[in-house]
Amino acid sequence: MFKKSFAVAIITILFDFLFHFFLTNPMESITYFVIKFLLAFFVATGLFSLNTFTQKEKRKYLILLAGLIFSTLMSVYYRVWELGEAYVPFGSRAPDIIGIDRGNLFLFSGTWWLGHALFFILGVLATTKIFKK
Numbered sequence: 768m769f770k771k772s773f774a775v776a777i778i779t780i781l782f783d784f785l786f787h788f789f790l791t792n793p794m795e796s797i798t799y800f801v802i803k804f805l806l807a808f809f810v811a812t813g814l815f816s817l818n819t820f821t822q823k824e825k826r827k828y829l830i831l832l833a834g835l836i837f838s839t840l841m842s843v844y845y846r847v848w849e850l851g852e853a854y855v856p857f858g859s860r861a862p863d864i865i866g867i868d869r870g871n872l873f874l875f876s877g878t879w880w881l882g883h884a885l886f887f888i889l890g891v892l893a894t895t896k897i898f899k900k
Contacts, residue, residue: 768816775807779837807887807890817829833888842879
């Protein structure tokens with residue numbers, strides 16, 4: 768389980784890093800990626816430890832749910848950090864996404880939330896394929 772969770776965290780961070788490198792400004796900090804790595808590792812560990820994960824008909828729903836949980840937890844951490852430690856106004860710390868207007872709150876926030884959930888989901892799917900072989 769450790770290897771699979773570690774692989775999910777690495778793949779999730781790789782997708783996230785590429786997203787930030789090519790599509791956001793400014794780039795995120797190393798602390799951000801470390802926190803996200805740890806969160807991805809622990810959410811993946813929880814996912815892989817579920818008995819229902821072995822049931823193929825339920826697996827796709829569990830992966831989707833875990834991705835949404837991962838993204839929600841990361842968003843909560845990020846907002847708490849904004850308000851509690853960085854002392855910046857709510858929602859002002861997130862980097863700009865190239866091509867998406869920050870003024871469109873639902874599109875901007877939804878892109879962050881669903882995008883980061885997708886990175887985790889892709890990490891789980893890739894890891895599942897890698898470890899099947």
